[in-house]
Amino acid sequence: MQRFANERVVVQFGLLILAVALYASTFQQSFSASDLAQSPMFFPRIILTLWIGLAVVALIQTVRTQETQSPIASWPRIGVVIVAALIYTNVIGSEGFFLPSVVFALICLPAFGVRNPLLVAVFAILVPGALVFLFNHTLGMPLPTSRFTYVF
Amino acid sequence: MLSALPEAIGILLSLEGLLVLVMGTVLGIVLGAMPGIGSTVAVAIVLPFTLTMGQAPAILLLLAVYAGSVYGGSIAAILINTPGTPQSAATCLDGYPMAQRGEAGLALGWATVASVVGGLVSAVVLIFAAPQLAAFALQFGPIETFALILLGMTCIVSVSTGSVVKGLMAGMIGIFLSTVGGDPILGEMRFTFGNWQLFAGFNLLAVVIGVFALSEVFIRASKPISRVSNLVAFSGIILPTWKMWKGRLRNLAKSVAIGNVIGVLPGTGAATAAFISYAEGRRSSPNREGFGKGEPDGIVSSEAANNAVTGGALVPTMALGIPGDAITAVMLATLTLHGITPGPKLVDDNPTLIAAIFAGFFVINILLLPLGMLLSRVAAPILRIREAFMMTAIVILCAVGIYFVRGNPFDLLVMGGAGFVGFLLRRQGVPMAPLVIGMVLGPTLELTLRQGLILTDGSFLAFFTGHPIALVLALAALLALSLPLLRSLLSRTAS
Amino acid sequence: MKLKYLISTCIAAVVSTSAAMADGFPERPINLIAPFNAGGGTDLLLRGLAPHFAEAIGSDAFVSNMAGGSGTVAASALQAQRPDGYQLAYMSITVSTIQPQIKAVPYGLDSWTPICSVAASPTLLFVSDDSPFQTAEDVVAAVKAEPGKYVYGSSGPGAMTHLTTVAAFAGLGILDDLKHLPFQGSGPAIKELTAGNIQFFGDTEVLMQRGDFRPLMVFNSERLENYPDVPTATEVGIAPPLNELYLWGGLFAPAGLEPEVTAKLEMACETAVASDGFRDFAANSGTVINYRGADEFNAFYRAQYESNAALIEAAGL
Numbered sequence: 001m002q003r004f005a006n007e008r009v010v011v012q013f014g015l016l017i018l019a020v021a022l023y024a025s026t027f028q029q030s031f032s033a034s035d036l037a038q039s040p041m042f043f044p045r046i047i048l049t050l051w052i053g054l055a056v057v058a059l060i061q062t063v064r065t066q067e068t069q070s071p072i073a074s075w076p077r078i079g080v081v082i083v084a085a086l087i088y089t090n091v092i093g094s095e096g097f098f099l100p101s102v103v104f105a106l107i108c109l110p111a112f113g114v115r116n117p118l119l120v121a122v123f124a125i126l127v128p129g130a131l132v133f134l135f136n137h138t139l140g141m142p143l144p145t146s147r148f149t150y151v152f
Numbered sequence: 153m154l155s156a157l158p159e160a161i162g163i164l165l166s167l168e169g170l171l172v173l174v175m176g177t178v179l180g181i182v183l184g185a186m187p188g189i190g191s192t193v194a195v196a197i198v199l200p201f202t203l204t205m206g207q208a209p210a211i212l213l214l215l216a217v218y219a220g221s222v223y224g225g226s227i228a229a230i231l232i233n234t235p236g237t238p239q240s241a242a243t244c245l246d247g248y249p250m251a252q253r254g255e256a257g258l259a260l261g262w263a264t265v266a267s268v269v270g271g272l273v274s275a276v277v278l279i280f281a282a283p284q285l286a287a288f289a290l291q292f293g294p295i296e297t298f299a300l301i302l303l304g305m306t307c308i309v310s311v312s313t314g315s316v317v318k319g320l321m322a323g324m325i326g327i328f329l330s331t332v333g334g335d336p337i338l339g340e341m342r343f344t345f346g347n348w349q350l351f352a353g354f355n356l357l358a359v360v361i362g363v364f365a366l367s368e369v370f371i372r373a374s375k376p377i378s379r380v381s382n383l384v385a386f387s388g389i390i391l392p393t394w395k396m397w398k399g400r401l402r403n404l405a406k407s408v409a410i411g412n413v414i415g416v417l418p419g420t421g422a423a424t425a426a427f428i429s430y431a432e433g434r435r436s437s438p439n440r441e442g443f444g445k446g447e448p449d450g451i452v453s454s455e456a457a458n459n460a461v462t463g464g465a466l467v468p469t470m471a472l473g474i475p476g477d478a479i480t481a482v483m484l485a486t487l488t489l490h491g492i493t494p495g496p497k498l499v500d501d502n503p504t505l506i507a508a509i510f511a512g513f514f515v516i517n518i519l520l521l522p523l524g525m526l527l528s529r530v531a532a533p534i535l536r537i538r539e540a541f542m543m544t545a546i547v548i549l550c551a552v553g554i555y556f557v558r559g560n561p562f563d564l565l566v567m568g569g570a571g572f573v574g575f576l577l578r579r580q581g582v583p584m585a586p587l588v589i590g591m592v593l594g595p596t597l598e599l600t601l602r603q604g605l606i607l608t609d610g611s612f613l614a615f616f617t618g619h620p621i622a623l624v625l626a627l628a629a630l631l632a633l634s635l636p637l638l639r640s641l642l643s644r645t646a647s
Numbered sequence: 648m649k650l651k652y653l654i655s656t657c658i659a660a661v662v663s664t665s666a667a668m669a670d671g672f673p674e675r676p677i678n679l680i681a682p683f684n685a686g687g688g689t690d691l692l693l694r695g696l697a698p699h700f701a702e703a704i705g706s707d708a709f710v711s712n713m714a715g716g717s718g719t720v721a722a723s724a725l726q727a728q729r730p731d732g733y734q735l736a737y738m739s740i741t742v743s744t745i746q747p748q749i750k751a752v753p754y755g756l757d758s759w760t761p762i763c764s765v766a767a768s769p770t771l772l773f774v775s776d777d778s779p780f781q782t783a784e785d786v787v788a789a790v791k792a793e794p795g796k797y798v799y800g801s802s803g804p805g806a807m808t809h810l811t812t813v814a815a816f817a818g819l820g821i822l823d824d825l826k827h828l829p830f831q832g833s834g835p836a837i838k839e840l841t842a843g844n845i846q847f848f849g850d851t852e853v854l855m856q857r858g859d860f861r862p863l864m865v866f867n868s869e870r871l872e873n874y875p876d877v878p879t880a881t882e883v884g885i886a887p888p889l890n891e892l893y894l895w896g897g898l899f900a901p902a903g904l905e906p907e908v909t910a911k912l913e914m915a916c917e918t919a920v921a922s923d924g925f926r927d928f929a930a931n932s933g934t935v936i937n938y939r940g941a942d943e944f945n946a947f948y949r950a951q952y953e954s955n956a957a958l959i960e961a962a963g964l
Contacts, residue, residue: 082572101551123544135552
């Protein structure tokens with residue numbers, strides 16, 4: 001069981017499925033091109049075919065070998081950092097640069113083991129604040145601003 | 153043009169000239185060394201200032217910032233494994249392992265000397281052989297470029313640390329990502345699934361920063377955290393001694409040559425040169441066994457080539473009025489604003505200006521050495537801050553850097569996704585450098601393939617029968633692919 | 648309950664501010680969006696205009712870039728913004744009238760409040776200096792003699808350069824006998840024109856001067872000052888609507904902008920375009936100034952949108 005349900009096999013299998021799904025999607029659209037080589041899907045199909053072939057080989061290799069990957073030291077930490085970073089990069093466009101950056105730093109710093117609340121707060125406000133001051137108010141090339149004010 | 157050189161040197165040695173060169177280089181190095189912030193953003197920051205300057209200072213400022221940021225990018229690549237640009241991705245491969253071994257200062261020393269030599273040689277070539285090189289560039293039509301890109305693709309095998317199969321697969325993923333968006337010939341949309349944000353495709357830099365810098369943060373978060381900083385030990389650049397260069401000069405010379413030639417050809421660029429040069433080093437260097445594990449030749453190959461491209465890219469720009477890459481395109485546009493028409497007559501009409509630009513480029517490359525050493529000494533304490541602050545700052549800086557590449561928040565989303573996927577793939581031993589190569593070369597590969605097919609009325613065979621340069625390049629690609637396979641087959645049968 | 652009250656107060660506040668907006672406009676910096684990369688032609692034009700525009704409107708104005716998808720990404724993003732007059736984009740003929748008719752972008756004819764047009768340059772069809780073609784008749788004869796041999800280039804499918812060549816060859820009735828080779832940007836295409844891999848290219852006068860090229864016709868209402876011997880497309884025998892083609896651009900706001908705000912922006916644009924500083928800038932950079940006020944520009948834009956449909960049809964996009 002362990003042999004088929006570990007992270008390595010799942011990721012490799014995922015890559016294979018993704019490639020097959022993308023390949024299938026190339027048949028959903030019809031194009032006006034007259035000859036095969038000038039069809040917009042000609043080149044992507046070659047690449048996807050190679051991807052699928054390589055993914056199959058990689059999957060077989062992965063199932064056969066027993067190498068283990070480096071263990072995760074702390075699941076809560078990696079989970080928090082990844083989720084925070086993904087949400088952070090998602091909301092900058094709508095909520096502006098400053099506020100999400102402050103919140104992200106407030107979450108990420110403790111996750112990486114900083115326990116001093118003053119240090120966390122100072123860093124979280126100072127670094128994004130300095131960047132906003134620099135780009136929005138000195139260089140005239142503004143970062144996204146929040147819905148509340150155009151100042152940050 | 154050479155007769156205008158004394159007057160040009162006068163411009164450079166004026167207060168404004170010197171100020172622009174030094175400030176521009178410093179700014180470039182500092183910005184380039186910040187994780188996530190690369191040449192594009194650095195140039196965008198200084199662009200408004202150039203509008204109010206004279207012709208020569210404006211172009212020199214852009215050049216200084218550009219060359220400085222390319223060099224600065226290698227600092228971040230070596231010290232924290234976060235290249236700010238695709239062209240320093242190849243530097244990571246050996247620079248970072250060397251830094252982890254405790255030789256960060258020396259690794260940067262190799263990178264610095266290689267960059268300076270690459271830049272200086274390309275400046276000399278530029279001054280003396282620009283017209284001849286430009287004529288050479290004209291020989292490279294779509295079909296020749298296609299063959300060259302094919303050769304470049306073979307680097308994927310050499311930069312696949314670990315498993316070649318996984319490396320090739322990463323390369324295919326990279327090429328695939330580059331096909332998302334508008335079709336280059338017909339303009340029809342592919343793989344956009346009705347999302348207009350994808351009409352412009354995935355941004356290369358957003359993906360590069362995601363899979364290298366952001367995933368590096370995730371990987372560090374997955375490892376035990378020590379209270380003291382476990383970033384690299386670094387107190388300043390240590391230059392390699394003359395003795396250490398023994399047996400490495402050939403590799404340096406070759407890398408500089410590769411960078412120069414590729415720089416001259418429009419539509420390829422610094423990342424291509426760095427990777428091709430790295431692959432060539434791995435094939436022919438006497439120290440090839442150590443490549444990927446912290447071998448100085450690897451750093452030299454990549455850095456000498458990517459800096460030599462800068463000079464090479466100026467050749468078609470100045471001699472033909474055709475930009476060699478995105479940055480030289482900005483320079484041309486700036487020239488236009490100052491009432492100068494770029495084109496074949498540019499050099500004849502403005503000898504002093506062009507001489508000043510070429511000589512200034514030479515000076516900038518000399519400046520890289522002292523300024524790089526000085527700045528790295530000043531910046532060394534920053535690396536001693538706790539990992540937590542460094543990692544948080546990297547994520548925030550990457551967001552800033554990627555936002556300014558196209559001004560599109562959607563690219564931040566792409567960066568985040570690429571970071572997560574990169575983290576997953578890197579944990580399975582899938583190398584990321586091939587993915588970057590695929591994404592860099594993919595668009596040109598497809599465009600030139602299909603352009604070639606239009607020109608030959610659909611005959612792929614005619615690519616090679618009527619184009620000797622293309623034939624040679626394609627054979628070289630075939631050889632580069634089959635040699636390592638043959639070698640491993642031979643060693644397998646021997647054992 | 649409290650939350651509901653809070654939300655409704657907020658909404659009321661927002662609504663009331665937008666109603667009172669026109670009087671105090673502008674009370675914060677205005678963002679001029681260049682839908683292309685920093686350092687490109689459009690970006691630099693806008694950067695040349697921005698300081699004079701800021702002075703005229705009495706507030707800060709900064710240029711920001713949002714590149715990608717031939718300008719459609721910026722236009723699509725702006726179209727979804729509130730029409731408050733603080734976000735304006737400089738859009739060209741292709742971004743505003745061509746792209747929405749060939750791609751499934753979320754904007755179209757009625758998505759904009761045109762403010763003013765700033766520049767317009769006629770395009771030319773040209774060949775390399777060492778080309779045997781001296782006139783359009785030479786081209787027609789040669790192409791008819793050897794169909795499928797000659798190649799015209801463009802900076803990309805649907806770009807102005809593409810439409811120029813299509814207008815020329817469709818107008819001459821030889822489009823189907825030529826091959827089209829798109830490049831990424833005008834630079835590489837010009838290189839191939841010099842090298843001889845393509846025989847024809849079409850772009851503005853400024854770009855044509857980048858190489859040793861010879862114009863065959865100009866898509867203008869009259870002959871150009873610098874090229875008095877080059878015939879107009881009409882003289883060559885190309886019928887409307889293919890005979891005139893201008894790379895024009897101007898400022899657009901999202902649809903539904905209050906007339907008072909539009910008027911203020913239009914005034915500022917007129918003052919800025921007429922300023923000595925901008926005129927010097929235009930003379931230096933080869934920009935052909937072509938100012939139209941909001942109403943006139945609106946009519947022009949709508950007419951162009953319709954007439955360019957014929958071009959798109961001819962190009963097979």
